[in-house]
Amino acid sequence: MTSRVFLASLAFVAATGSAIAADPIRIGVPVGLSGANSVVAPSVVQSAELAVEEINAKGGVLGRPLALDVADDGSGAAGAQKAFDALVFQKKVNVLISMETSAARNAGLPIVARGKTPFIYTSFYEGKSCSPYLYVNAWVPEQQVPPIVDYFNKEKKAKTYFLVGSDYAFGRGMLSFTKSYIEKTGGKVLGEEYLPMDGSDWTPIISKLKASSADAIITSTAGGAPNVTLTKQLRAAGVTLPYGNLAVDEGTAKSMGADAAEIYISASYVTGIDSPANKTFLAAMSKKFGADLKTPNDLSVPEYEGVYAYKAAVEKAGGTDPQKVLAALSEVSVDGPRGTIRMDKQRHAPLTMYLGQVQPDGSVKVIQSFPNVDPGAQCPPKS
């Protein structure tokens, strides 16, 4: 799979490179080709490829073509160290645009700072990561959690909750925000359980959940395998409580098949968004990848928009100088499948959130939408 990706990138760079004979702008994409994120990584790479192809077809950025360098970060800290090192110091990329697990992101940030490379983080995460080199165009808990909890409170009359997550920065960060939001809105958390990121046996946790008689369950695992194993085991154990999954994307939900039905998700992107921009985007993806298309999802679409955001910033800054680009990133906006997005709130972006429910066929039905949800004070300036 990845060798094909690599070869495709190579071929594609060669093809477009010959069309526009100029020094390419290199975009580094460190992503979890192996490990917990390996389920979603292919879709992220596809988004990046489409964006780069479209931009190069229109003449590139300031006359220079874009080139992609994909590296495997193993979905973890140790792998990220190596991937970031390779991209920043060996391939000498101009920018990093990618989604990663929080473990990987945190390990990569010091390298980003040393290499003075802008990093557009396209993954939803637990919030409050504030490197001056980091821009985020995906959601944070302040945007994602309230829709689900409010819905469970009002429509499902849920008073007690059970929280399950993967034991790392993201899992803990999301659930700690969720817990305080639940308590703020009058609910009670009966249990909060974690497994390590690569754990796959949720049996004792599920037994605890059943014993607690909670009204609803909210989970925040690492993307990919943990989501799947947890859901399968929950269903196998006959759990039919209202189930809010803070970390599943449409693609994974589709591959879970019938087990995913009735899961509630809160996302900034669903394939069902009814806008011209989204329809054009989906058509273009379909055309480019055909049968190999991985369902665009809340982890991969921000990647597409991230590349465009970088293009806009470089054009505004008049070049790839990191400090100028970083300043420009908070001023430019992108019109993409998720609407108009500008990372102007302390390097994070207000987003339109959709509360959806997974259908038996794997698609997501939108129940409610919330335009322009503010990310809150993610990185307050030090006064």
Next chain:
Amino acid sequence: MLTVALDTVTTAALLFIISSGLLIVFGVMKIINFAHAAFVTVGAYAALVGARLGLAWALVLLLAFGTGAACGAVTEATIVRRLYQRPLDAILATWGLGTVIDQLITLIFGREVQFVQAPITGTMDLLGIDYSAYRIIMIAAAAIVAVVFTGLLNGTRLGLSTRAVIMNEMLAQGLGVDSARVRLITFAIGSGLAALSGALITPLSSVDPNMGLPWLVSAFMLVMVSGGSLPTLAVSCLVLGGLQVIVSTFVNPILGGLTIAICAAIVLRIRPEGFARA
């Protein structure tokens, strides 16, 4: 508490199925096959292929067993055969083989996690609680494995030869038993069992190139503690598996994952030959 008890028995059943293949190999050849985890993965992917081809579940399991057995036979003939005098090196070589198999699977099937639908979904109402039907099936599966292989060992000529080789290989050879053939068949069967267990556990978890690894160490420790006897293995799985479930449920699931390894290490310190009575 019934849930905990059921969790224990089903976990023990799972562990038994996965470890039995390793035990058979260790008992006959005194070699630890570190590629066992890879064979589990092979079985899971065989099940994936079988499911995609639309085969009936029984055929899928048979396909998994057969694929594993074939891989095992090739492994024994090419690698393991040369390392009987060097058991520690055999551990390393089979670990290398495990890596090779994992990478080949990745290159063929891709890195992504894949899924196989369970043949039986939903729960059963057991004594007042709802429990996963598929997990309960595991108990039956483990029992079948135990019965079939005990039957093989005690009721067939091959089994007799195998037991002879286990007890005293040189004497068995002197009496005309083709110990090389016994070893080949044993290794193939052990690997087939590993693959079968992989196919059986896929509906409960996911199918990815690294799925076998977490089971390897637990299976290894259980085999060492059982000292080569299938009934003792069943008991060990129940006792240690039970401890694991209890610790996971009442203390911490993370520490629970450690119980088997630690308890086994301590047991072996006190009683190096494990629990079996030779």
Next chain:
Amino acid sequence: MPEVRQLSQATPAPIGVTDKLWVAALALLIVGGIATAPLLLDTYMINILIRAFFVAIAAITVDIVWGYCGTLTFGQSAFFGIGVYALAIIFTEYDFGSWQALFALVAAVTVAAAVAALTGWLSFYPGSTPLYASIVSLVVPIVLVQILYSGGTFTGSSSGLVGFESFELEFDNWFRLAGLSLAAVAVVALIVMRSDTGRLLKAMRDNDERCTYLGINTRRYRIIVLVITGIVASLAGFGYAAVGGVAAPENASFSFGTRLIIMVALGGRGTIIGAVIGALSIEVASAYLSGSLPYVWELIIGIALIAVILAFPDGLLGVIKRLTRAVQPTPRGAATRLRPIAAAAANDKASEVAIEVRELSKHFGSLSVLDDVRFTARRAELLSLVGPNGAGKTTLIRCLSDGRERSTGFVAIAGHAIDRLPPDGIVQFGLGRKFQAASVFETLTVAECLRVARTHRTRPSLISASVNLELPPAAISVVERSSLADRLGEEARSLSHGLKQALELAMVLSLEPDVLLLDEPTAGLTRAERQAFADILTTLAARDRLCIVLVEHDLDFVREISSRIIVLHQGKIALDGSVDEVVNSALVREIYTGQSTVAEVVP
């Protein structure tokens, strides 16, 4: 003043001035290279090499424990991880500062030492097997990683710890620091491994039992080695985290531990240099290749490992050595000079009791192998133990030399009760045991084997391989008579069977024992060798007043040299008397031919 006899002629001159110059030049080259490399290499390569240097230090520790001591250890990564996390946790909890750095260093060292000591205690106990030690080494990193996972925000769990402030050092200087540390560790390791202590470790690897029966407490040595290597690996991890700024569970994992073993195996185990080459090559290649071909690279490693284990057990370095040896064969080691030590003090303890056995029994369940055996043997006696197969002769020898063997009864050697002592304790009382199958150290030279045999009398040097070998006269006479004297520089595995037997006898005599136990020593010897052996034994008994107990089947030999014979039959003493009594006894004839008549037990 004992005369120094130079007995070996075919060995080369000791290390001379030219060799020392070469070594100095090489050292200068390496240090100079490390100091200047940062100016020549690009940033990426420097980053990779810094990390690779620290990993190589860990690989050296794996080589010492596995290549030299013979324990296949998956656990050195745990010690590396302890160093990594000690630094990361302290700097995260308490920020960065000089007392924090010192505290972290102390923590890294003490925790690693404690865990290593515990691991050693668990792995190396009397009766443990190398497989069990491997198992324990497997469990340690797994347990550690799970502990890290369950540590919540304290250890960062699955994410690990990042963003902590660390030492302010330019990357170029980190390179020099790491490189010089690696060079220093490698040099120290090489010196120690080439010294007598290193030979001792290899002896323990080759034949642990023989070492125990030479009075060497192998458990203690192994635990000490584990503690020291654990500390070194922990310091390597400390450096790794200090420069990288990241602590992840992968740094302590079983996969990383296996990775270290692969590096040592591919480079060449038991050579130190092999570990360094393996580690550096794999780290650098992995950084460049795994980005573009992650799966193919791992595949290559897996295949390489299998190939190395099957076909090239000595790794890359082994292949190179074999090629260069074909070009220029070099005999090993400096000339060894044998030097006799003063004979033991006056022998008026002529009729002192050497062995005392009372009510000795050994049974396996309901099967009784030895039943109420009792006898006393004195110095200068040459006692032969005979009896048909299965009578319990070797079992009796085992019960005399290992306090844990017998089920009940009392045994005293040279006046000391052996209780439940292991063999190395009993050797201290003056016991020497020679095994039936020549039990020597295959990969050591004859001189080195003898040197190891002297360990419990003279502590081995940590820095040099001794040139002078001091042996008691009895051992020297065996060496000279058997022509081993001409082969001091040859590896033991290339000796003929008879010479191996002689070597083992010389090794046992090097213990200066008061009591000598021999198990079928003439099996497989030629007539001439047997005669030589008979002479040696009788001299030992008569001149040196040893008490010798001999298990033998060759009744002519027994008749010729013994002063007394004990006949064992079905675990009981059937007859205990002089040669004439026993040889002419009808009972003995019955026992050997199996014709049953009334059994007469002569007390």
